[in-house]
Amino acid sequence: MRITDIRATTVTVPLEAPLRHANGCHWGRFVRTIVEVETDNGLVGLGEMGGGGESAEAVFRAMKGYLVGHDPARLEEMRFLIANPTASLYNNRTQVLAALEFACLDILGQAWGLPVCDILGGRLRDRVPFAAYCFFRYPNPRTGAGEVRTIDQLVENALSLKQRFGFRSHKLKAGVFHPDYELEAYRALAAALPGDSYRFDPNGVWSTEQAIRFGQAIEDLRNDYFEDPVYGLNGMRRTREMVRIPLATNTVVVNFEQLAANILNTAVDVILLDTTFWGGIRPCVKAAGICETFQIGVAVHSSGELGIQLATMLHLGAVLPNLSFAADAHYHHLTDDIIEGGLMPYEGGAIQVPTGPGLGVKLNRDKLREYNELYKRLGGYPYDQDPGRPGWTPILPNDRWADQHDSRPVPVPF
């Protein structure tokens, strides 16, 4: 079997409402690049990467020069072919490699009649539990609905998510407002959802002292973990010495060098594995094996996903013996998907691991076209800009918080 073609299509899919985070905002939609890898026996494997546009599509077109004629089963060779770590001083193709790895695994599963999880060791679970991903949100620019700014709105949104999807774990994405306000919000969320568990993630924008102060103030709650309260292994280590909650990260341990450093001098208890950041599903499985050996926790991270990327997270979640936390996904904020059958359903807070060959998801070509057209109309958006605060630049540690009393509508094009 040989690779004959690689295609990339940028899409933008609407979210229920713009999602606010410490560095800016998802402006009411996700932009993703959908990758198709074709083989000489007529199979098409699917991949997905965050962001998109002409430059992302060109990067995948350029990969044809490397991969046409390559056997998709030779995945380790492909790693060195396009993302050799020493060459990556000059190019950084980890995320490109990830999308191509997804597609090659999809091809292999189709060729061999096996779901990807069966190639990766076999499923240990048929359903992967997910956490509710609660964000502060601007209102939907078209309907005016969906705002999450006040504590009442946050609690109402979390209760509604639990009712709709059955979540038992709830994550608050923070780092937007003053930490004192976010502490009040997090404690209100926990009080409204007794018996469930919670996690808090201010995206690393606090000082170590602020992280310690906040961590100590939530020690009594049923926290899964305290995620990236501060940026950097040393700030995390100092926080960990003073706060009796496991710390988690998706920012300072995102490759094997950093994982080794964290094991030699532990700063983080739970590694949030992201199939894109780590360069594919297989590196995440390898990293989870190292974490299993050293008794470090793992969970599945979400960097924003449509159905193809979600399938990679489900196959990963299916095979990890040490997955002891609900996975994260932005997925429930989406209004639609580009896969056949539309959005994958949640049941009791979990999503079924696909059972079909390969990743087990197929492209809906009408949707691909529709959301490619929408991308062409709207273009990209600056993830690290806040449409409600033009000219705002967050610093580290940050003290330039949004105002929770500011209810002015924001100019998000749609």
Ligand SMILES: [Mg+2]
């Ligand atoms: Mg995070």
